[in-house]
Each structure stands twice: as C-alpha cells, then as structure tokens.
Amino acid sequence: MLQEVILSMIEMTNITKFYDNFRALNNINLKVEKGEIIGLLGPNGAGKTTAMRILTCFIPATSGSVSVAGYDVFEDSLEVRRRLGYLPETPPLYPEMTVGSYLNFIGELRELPAGKRRERINYVAERIGLADWLNRVIGTLSKGYRQRVGLAQALLHNPEVLILDEPTVGLDPSQIIEIRGLVKDLARDHTIILSTHILPEVSMTCGRVVIINEGEIVAVDSVANLEKAAAGKPAWNICIRPAAGKDWRQLVEKHAGAAISDLVEMPETHHFKLNLEKAEDFDDLFRNLTGAGHVLREITPVKATLEDVFLKLTSAEERKEAA
Amino acid sequence: MKILAIMKKELQSFFYSPVAYIVFASFLMIVGYLFWVILISSRMASLEPMLYNAAFILLLASPVLTMRLVSEEKKSRTIELLLTSPISPAEIIAGKFLACFTLYLVLILLTVQYPLVLSAYSTEFDMGPVYSGYIGLVLLGAAFISMGLFASTLTENQIIAAMVSFGGLVLFWIFGWAKHAFDNAFGQILGNLSIFDRYAEFLRGIVDSGNVIFFVVFTLTWLFLATRVLESDRWR
Numbered sequence: 001m002l003q004e005v006i007l008s009m010i011e012m013t014n015i016t017k018f019y020d021n022f023r024a025l026n027n028i029n030l031k032v033e034k035g036e037i038i039g040l041l042g043p044n045g046a047g048k049t050t051a052m053r054i055l056t057c058f059i060p061a062t063s064g065s066v067s068v069a070g071y072d073v074f075e076d077s078l079e080v081r082r083r084l085g086y087l088p089e090t091p092p093l094y095p096e097m098t099v100g101s102y103l104n105f106i107g108e109l110r111e112l113p114a115g116k117r118r119e120r121i122n123y124v125a126e127r128i129g130l131a132d133w134l135n136r137v138i139g140t141l142s143k144g145y146r147q148r149v150g151l152a153q154a155l156l157h158n159p160e161v162l163i164l165d166e167p168t169v170g171l172d173p174s175q176i177i178e179i180r181g182l183v184k185d186l187a188r189d190h191t192i193i194l195s196t197h198i199l200p201e202v203s204m205t206c207g208r209v210v211i212i213n214e215g216e217i218v219a220v221d222s223v224a225n226l227e228k229a230a231a232g233k234p235a236w237n238i239c240i241r242p243a244a245g246k247d248w249r250q251l252v253e254k255h256a257g258a259a260i261s262d263l264v265e266m267p268e269t270h271h272f273k274l275n276l277e278k279a280e281d282f283d284d285l286f287r288n289l290t291g292a293g294h295v296l297r298e299i300t301p302v303k304a305t306l307e308d309v310f311l312k313l314t315s316a317e318e319r320k321e322a323a
Numbered sequence: 324m325k326i327l328a329i330m331k332k333e334l335q336s337f338f339y340s341p342v343a344y345i346v347f348a349s350f351l352m353i354v355g356y357l358f359w360v361i362l363i364s365s366r367m368a369s370l371e372p373m374l375y376n377a378a379f380i381l382l383l384a385s386p387v388l389t390m391r392l393v394s395e396e397k398k399s400r401t402i403e404l405l406l407t408s409p410i411s412p413a414e415i416i417a418g419k420f421l422a423c424f425t426l427y428l429v430l431i432l433l434t435v436q437y438p439l440v441l442s443a444y445s446t447e448f449d450m451g452p453v454y455s456g457y458i459g460l461v462l463l464g465a466a467f468i469s470m471g472l473f474a475s476t477l478t479e480n481q482i483i484a485a486m487v488s489f490g491g492l493v494l495f496w497i498f499g500w501a502k503h504a505f506d507n508a509f510g511q512i513l514g515n516l517s518i519f520d521r522y523a524e525f526l527r528g529i530v531d532s533g534n535v536i537f538f539v540v541f542t543l544t545w546l547f548l549a550t551r552v553l554e555s556d557r558w559r
Contacts, residue, residue: 056407059557081409092404094332096339108328109408153404 009034009161009191010055015064017050017215024050026215028064034160037187039206040195041310047215048195049089052163055193056086069160082111085159087167091150095139099130099149102138103156110157124152127182143170151179155186162186164194168201180205199307211313218313226309234279235302241269243293251288255281269297325410329418330425333392337426342391346384351433353380358437368445370438371526374456377434378463378522381427382492385464388426389471390485392419393553397479402556412553416546420472427464431457452528459525462538466518467492469545476552492518 010032017025025047032038040048053059054066057077065072071079094102100121107117125131128148133141138149147170154162167183168176183192183205196202202209203223211219211226219226242248248270252258257277264271276282289296337343354377361372396402405415438453467488474488475481499517501510514520518541521534 053403057557058403058407078409078411081407084407086404086407088400088403088407090400092399092401094336094399094401096336097332101335105328105332106404106408108331109325109405109410111325111409 008032009036009069010193011065011067012051012055013065015051015054015061015066017047017054017059018062024215025054025061028212028215028217030210030217030220032191032193034191035187035189036208037183037192037194037206039202039209040193040212041197041199041202041209042195042212043197043314046212048212049165050215051212052086052088052165052193052195056084056163057081083160085154085157085162087150087154087162087164089165091146092153093138093146093149096137098135098137099125099141099152100134102149103134103152106153106156112157120156120158124155128152128155129178144172144175147171148175148179151182160191162190162192162194164192166196167194168196168198176201199310211310213314219309227303229309233275233277234282235273235275236282237271237298237300237302238274238296239269239271239298240289241295241297243295246292246294248289248292248294251292251294252285254288255285257281258285273302326414326418326421329410329415330422333419333422334425337388337422342387343426346387347430347433350377350380350384350430354434354437368441368448370441370453370456373437374460374526375523378460378519379496381430381460381464382467382496383489385427385467386471386474386485386488386492388423389468389475389488390481391475392423392472393475393549394477394479394481394484397556398481406553406557413550416472416476416550416553420468420546423468423472424465427468428461431460431464449528452526455525455528455530458530459522459534462525462535462542463518463522465542466495466538466545469542469549470495473545473549473552476549495519 008031010030012028012030015025015028016023028047028051030038040051042048050059054061055068055073057073057080060074065074067073068080069083071083073080094105097105103121103125104117107121112120121134122131125134128151130145130148130152133145138146141149147167151164151167154164164183168179171179180201183194186192187207194206206223208220208222209226210217221229240248249260252260252274255276258281259275260272261275262271262273274282274285276285286296354373357376358373361376362368365372393402396405406412435457438450442448442450470491471484471488474491475484477487478484495516496519497517498513499520502514502517502520504510505513515537518538521537524531524534
C-alpha cells in the first residue's frame with residue numbers, strides 16, 4: 001500500500017534572507033499544521049514582515065525552502081498564491097475605488113466566477129462589518145475601516161492559508177475584540193499566521209507563539225508553556241485592610257523569604273505585591289494575618305505575562321551574544 | 324480573465340482622477356486650434372499638417388497618461404497585492420497597457436470629425452492619406468504607451484517616470500537627425516530607429532509593412548522589458 005506523505009500546511013526549512021549585507025532572517029525552521037493559529041511575535045525589525053513576504057512569494061529567500069499546502073513557493077508560486085490570503089502591513093487599497101468595486105476587483109484577480117464573487121463579497125462584508133459600507137469610496141474611510149477592507153480582501157477567496165501582518169493595528173478596542181473573534185472563528189478551517197508586537201493579542205488568539213528576535217527564532221511554544229517557563233518565584237497582588245492599631249508588615253516579614261514591594265497606602269486599605277520563596281508559605285502567612293484581625297480583601301496570583309517571557313528570552317539572547 | 328480585470332480597474336481609475344479629463348481637454352483644444360489655423364492659412368484640404376502636429380502633442384501627453392500606471396502601485400504598496408495574487412507580471416503589464424491604449428484610441432477617435440469636415444466640404448479631398456495617417460497614429464500611440472509603461476515600472480515616483488518616458492520618446496523621435504549628421508552605417512542605423520521618420524511615411528499615404536512591424540516590435544520590446552522589471556522587483 002502506498003504511504004501518503006502528509007506535509008504540514010506550511011513548512012519553512014533553513015530560511016535565511018539577506019538584504020544586501022543585512023541578515024534579516026537567519027536559519028528559520030517552522031512547521032505549521034492545518035487549522036493552527038500561529039502568532040509571530042517580535043520587536044519592530046525582528047524579521048516578521050520579511051518572513052511573511054517570503055511565505056507569500058513576494059520576495060524570495062536567500063537560501064532554504066518553503067512549502068505551502070505542499071507546493072514550493074519558488075517552483076509552484078502560482079499554486080501557492082492561489083491558496084493564500086495576505087494582509088500586508090499597509091492594507092493594499094486603491095483609494096479612488098469604492099469598497100464594493102475594490103472587492104469585486106480582488107474577486108476577479110482571485111479567479112472567483114461572477115456569481116460566487118457576489119456571494120462571497122456579501123458574506124465577507126457581513127462578517128467584517130462592512131455590509132453598509134460597500135458603496136463608500138475607500139479614500140474617505142477611517143484607518144479602522146481601511147484595515148477591515150484589507151482583511152476582507154485577504155478572506156474573499158476563502159483561502160486555505162491566511163497571512164496577516166499586524167491585523168489589528170489602527171483599530172479601536174471594540175473592533176480589536178471583533179477581529180480577534182473573527183480570527184479565532186476562521187481558524188477552524190484555515191491555517192493562520194499573524195504577526196504582532198502586541199503581546200496580549202497572541203495570548204488571546206494564538207495556539208502557538210513563535211518569538212523572533214533579530215532574525216532568529218528564540219522560542220516556539222504554546223502561550224501557557226511559555227508563561228510557565230518564564231514564571232519565577234510565586235507572587236501575589238494583595239489588598240489588605242489593616243486591623244486598627246496593628247502592624248501587618250511585621251507579620252509578613254517574620255516569614256523567611258517574604259518580601260513586600262510596590263506598597264501603596266490608602267486611608268482604608270494597603271496594596272502591595274508579595275513575593276515568597278515557596279507557594280506553600282502563603283497558607284501560614286494567610287492564617288497569621290487573618291488571625292491578627294487584618295482583612296484580606298483581594299488576593300491575585302501574579303502570572304508571568306508574555307511580556308515577561310519576551311523580555312526574558314530576548315535579553316537572554318543579548319547576554320549570550322555579549323558572552 | 325485576469326488581464327481584463329486589471330484593464331477595467333485601470334480604466335476606472337483613469338476616470339476617477341482628473342488626469343484623463345485634463346489630458347483629453349487640452350489635447351482636443353490644441354488639435355482643434357491647429358486644424359483651424361492650418362486650414363485658414365493654407366486654404367488646402369489636407370490633414371497631414373494636423374496629424375503631424377497632433378503626434379507631437381501626443382508625445383508630450385502620453386507620459387502623463389502612463390506615468391502612474393505602475394509607479395503608483397509601488398508607492399501605495401498595492402503592488403504587494405498584485406504580486407501575491409495568482410496573476411503573472413506579464414498579465415499585469417498587458418492589462419495596464421490595454422487600458423491606456425483603449426484610452427488613447429478614444430482620444431484619437433475624438434479627432435475624426437476633422438477629416439469628416441474636410442471630406443464633406445472639399446471637392447478633391449483624398450481620404451487615402453487620412454486612413455494611413457490614422458493607422459500610423461494608432462501604432463505610434465502603442466509605441467508611446469509601451470515606453471511610458473516601462474518607465475513607470477522603474478520608479479515609485481511619477482514625475483521621474485514621466486521624465487524618463489518623455490526623454491526616451493524625444494530621443495527616438497529625433498534619432499533621424501543622425502542620418503544627416505553621419506553619412507555612414509551608424510547614421511543609417513540611428514535613422515532606422517527614428518519613430519518620427521517612420522510615422523511621416525504613414526502621413527504621406529504609405530503603409531509600409533516594414534514600418535508596421537517596426538512599431539509592433541518596438542511596442543512589444545518595451546512591454547517585455549516592463550514585465551522583466553516587474554519580475555525583478557521580487558529579487559531585490
């Protein structure tokens with residue numbers, strides 16, 4: 001029986017890209033399976049856009065190979081492009097066209113037959129909240145709506161793979177939430193790569209995160225694992241209402257390894273961050289505090305955020321290089 | 324058909340912007356004035372002087388029509404959209420060329436009233452040179468537009484694109500002068516490249532297949548080069 005070779009949806013193998021003498025990407029290896037949402041995360045200039053441009057056949061890699069849906073971006077560029085939807089950094093819009101005629105043009109480029117084209121335009125416009133905007137001239141739209149039109153353009157032909165370069169830039173908070181929801185919805189039958197330098201975005205939408213710094217992949221993992229990896233000693237944010245005439249600080253400092261930081265004293269309550277050596281120490285401390293009559297109003301465990309992960313990983317790189 | 328999609332989009336944007344209207348208006352105004360002043364002063368029912376001058380006006384006007392074709396896409400980064408869509412650079416160039424050429428044909432069509440006026444009111448008006456002259460004008464337009472389109476692929480600055488195509492066209496226009504300067508093979512070769520000398524033969528009523536082939540090859544060459552430049556953008 002023939003063994004069918006199942007390729008990943010996207011495979012980047014040993015990708016290096018030079019712009020003249022500047023190395024934008026160095027030996028990037030990445031596999032993305034069908035239905036995954038991958039977040040490309042990195043500071044500005046890390047190589048996110050370059051990686052996306054190589055995936056979309058806009059620029060070639062200096063060395064290495066890339067395949068999308070089993071097609072090589074170099075050999076079968078046309079087949080790859082048929083299967084891709086791409087929202088570049090700047091939404092590629094023609095300001096003089098109306099939203100409707102622009103999407104119709106995209107539909108023609110994307111080889112959608114006329115009937116299907118109308119159907120898809122209406123569907124996508126409905127999904128992205130552009131249904132009432134089809135007759136508006138693109139040049140008169142606000143940044144947020146232009147971004148939506150850019151996104152509609154990428155989705156129009158229902159591509160297998162979606163490449164979104166900073167999709168929520170310029171949107172207001174409620175739009176950002178909408179777009180995140182949309183991206184999550186789409187992931188069911190699309191493979192999505194999105195780039196961002198906004199960390200909460202990745203933790204909310206992406207299954208896996210790829211952290212890029214200075215053209216190299218620093219980490220690839222799930223958000224939860226990365227957070228775990230970056231988590232240091234246990235810490236809590238605490239809001240306490242001290243019992244009258246009693247000092248709670250002494251009680252805390254009695255515990256070995258307990259440290260108080262970020263203390264804010266309000267008339268009624270005190271807020272602070274509590275750092276401990278071991279998580280188990282907290283139980284004792286809690287009993288002592290409440291036993292002394294202090295009221296603990298708020299206890300929130302401090303989790304390592306992707307910010308921490310990111311800073312930790314990128315500064316680790318720097319240390320390595322300095323050594 | 325993706326070429327048609329590009330063509331339609333380009334034609335739309337020509338008429339969304341004031342450029343096409345301004346070029347049309349000034350061209351028709353100048354040609355109308357030329358027809359009138361030449362007719363009054365020469366008192367001859369001949370279209371040749373008008374077509375001769377019209378070609379030079381078109382040489383000035385066509386870079387304005389072609390300058391934005393590709394450079395605008397580069398500037399607004401929509402080129403990224405086109406090059407990541409399932410369409411080849413050749414199709415993009417073909418669509419853009421056809422759009423601009425269609426516009427040019429409309430512009431030429433708007434001048435046919437003048438030979439019609441002459442043939443209606445003149446007793447011995449020869450339509451032969453008119454037909455051949457218009458064939459020449461159409462071929463000349465294809466040459467102008469292809470070179471302008473090539474210039475437009477070189478830069479994202481429309482002014483530079485216009486100047487490059489203008490400079491190139493004027494050079495090809497006056498290559499014929501070399502014939503008088505050098506009485507040798509070099510002068511002959513340059514003279515053969517002159518688009519003006521070849522156009523002038525059409526005005527005299529001669530449709531020489533060599534001249535037709537020259538214009539077709541000239542046009543295809545620049546379109547081919549434009550396609551190569553667009554392709555090579557990916558490699559930079």
